[in-house]
Amino acid sequence: MQGQKITKNSDGSLNVPNDPIIPYIEGDGIGPDIWKASQLVIDGAVKAAYGDARKIHWMELLVGEKGFEKKGEWLSREALAAMEEYVVSIKGPLTTPVGKGIRSLNVSIRQKLDLYACVRPVRYIDPVPSPMKTPEKVNMVIFRENTEDVYAGIEYEAGSVESEKVAAFLKNELGADLPEHAGIGIKPMSAVNSKRLVASAIRHAIDNKAPSVTLMHKGNIMKFTEGAFRTWGYEVAKELFPEQTLTEDELWDTYDGKAPEGKVVIKDRISDMLFQQVLLRPDEYSVIACPNLNGDYMSDALAAQVGGLGIAPGANIGDTCAVFEATHGTAPKYAGLDKVNPTSLILSGAMMLEYMGWKEAHDKVIEAVQKTIKKGVVTYDLARQMDGAREVKCSEFAAAVVSEM
Numbered sequence: 332m333q334g335q336k337i338t339k340n341s342d343g344s345l346n347v348p349n350d351p352i353i354p355y356i357e358g359d360g361i362g363p364d365i366w367k368a369s370q371l372v373i374d375g376a377v378k379a380a381y382g383d384a385r386k387i388h389w390m391e392l393l394v395g396e397k398g399f400e401k402k403g404e405w406l407s408r409e410a411l412a413a414m415e416e417y418v419v420s421i422k423g424p425l426t427t428p429v430g431k432g433i434r435s436l437n438v439s440i441r442q443k444l445d446l447y448a449c450v451r452p453v454r455y456i457d458p459v460p461s462p463m464k465t466p467e468k469v470n471m472v473i474f475r476e477n478t479e480d481v482y483a484g485i486e487y488e489a490g491s492v493e494s495e496k497v498a499a500f501l502k503n504e505l506g507a508d509l510p511e512h513a514g515i516g517i518k519p520m521s522a523v524n525s526k527r528l529v530a531s532a533i534r535h536a537i538d539n540k541a542p543s544v545t546l547m548h549k550g551n552i553m554k555f556t557e558g559a560f561r562t563w564g565y566e567v568a569k570e571l572f573p574e575q576t577l578t579e580d581e582l583w584d585t586y587d588g589k590a591p592e593g594k595v596v597i598k599d600r601i602s603d604m605l606f607q608q609v610l611l612r613p614d615e616y617s618v619i620a621c622p623n624l625n626g627d628y629m630s631d632a633l634a635a636q637v638g639g640l641g642i643a644p645g646a647n648i649g650d651t652c653a654v655f656e657a658t659h660g661t662a663p664k665y666a667g668l669d670k671v672n673p674t675s676l677i678l679s680g681a682m683m684l685e686y687m688g689w690k691e692a693h694d695k696v697i698e699a700v701q702k703t704i705k706k707g708v709v710t711y712d713l714a715r716q717m718d719g720a721r722e723v724k725c726s727e728f729a730a731a732v733v734s735e736m
């Protein structure tokens with residue numbers, strides 16, 4: 332196949348050729364529709380930004396229903412190896428095959444490739460209907476830990492042999508006080524996984540000149556998991572970024588509340604309070620680093636503040652590779668109807684271009700999507716909420732975006 336591989340250096344930086352090979356997974360349900368639309372927009376942006384000097388060579392990976400039909404496997408070892416080998420890839424949503432012994436293809440991909448940071452930028456696109464009075468003040472990036480916390484899946488049903496054994500150990504050996512026959516879940520959180528997540532959030536803040544990184548936690552109640560996340564977060568800031576970061580105390584004690592140019596303020600907030608603050612004072616928050624469960628809640632809550640999941644992009648990033656993806660599911664009732672909104676996957680493609688260092692192409696996508704929606708050219712989901720909008724099909728929306736470049 333034409334094109335060259337993207338490679339990664341030991342310091343994490345990328346070598347991106349002008350003709351990179353990028354693997355893609357079309358996805359199930361609405362996947363083929365939104366992928367086609369997204370590919371058109373991404374290619375259009377690259378062309379508009381660089382003419383013939385740069386071009387992506389797309390390489391399809393058969394995963395999900397297509398993989399099962401054509402190769403008898405939902406998620407093959409070769410597909411996983413390709414995502415790792417080619418460093419950057421993009422995917423549509425995948426159906427979780429019910430009763431086929433696979434928990435979730437998406438979770439499997441994240442775990443097998445150790446994609447430990449789930450990154451979700453949340454930014455308002457005018458005039459998408461929002462429940463906020465000033466949604467334009469929302470401009471945050473969430474870094475959610477992807478590998479541990481209650482998602483480690485260590486859970487025992489009430490009354491089972493396992494839960495009774497664990498309860499007996501906790502009562503008899505450690506003196507814990509437990510209700511009779513309780514279901515029991517375990518919440519492991521480690522320094523190594525928390526620190527690498529917070530480090531990636533701080534690195535992002537430094538690279539993008541973001542003013543702050545907020546550590547979100549419920550450490551007042553769960554001191555040795557969530558509280559430790561907070562401690563480890565401050566520690567890694569001092570260990571790896573002593574020159575580029577300062578704490579809120581240092582900000583006030585030394586700089587009278589005004590951070591010097593180029594310094595990222597590291598602060599922490601208890602999770603329930605942070606949910607209030609992102610609603611009431613969203614402009615005080617920029618990058619948010621959080622454990623897995625907090626991140627799950629916060630990602631969707633913030634997406635709702637700017638108009639919902641249909642337009643929110645996402646990526647799962649690890650040390651060896653990154654997979655960019657739409658944040659919604661396969662919406663099977665709309666499969667093949669050329670109807671749904673492709674913006675989530677299109678904006679995930681823009682994130683991918685930015686991650687590759689193709690900033691000009693990233694900006695083309697963002698500007699063109701904004702202009703298109705501003706003109707009221709939108710798919711059914713937004714049209715039903717916007718006065719005077721012109722409802723278009725999925726493919727027509729993509730064509731309209733490209734025409735704005």
Ligand code: NAP
Binds near residue numbers: 361365426437
């Ligand atoms: P879903 O596919 O996200 O769809 C739920 C509803 O959200 C749709 O009926 C539609 O609402 C709206 N919606 C979703 N995507 C949209 C788009 N692009 N444009 C406009 N509206 C959109 O959630 P689900 O029905 O719970 O899940 C279906 C399957 O997707 C499951 O197999 C699940 O496991 C999988 N899933 C995959 C991923 C992933 O691959 N990352 C994530 C989540 C779920 P209206 O009906 O109101 O129009």
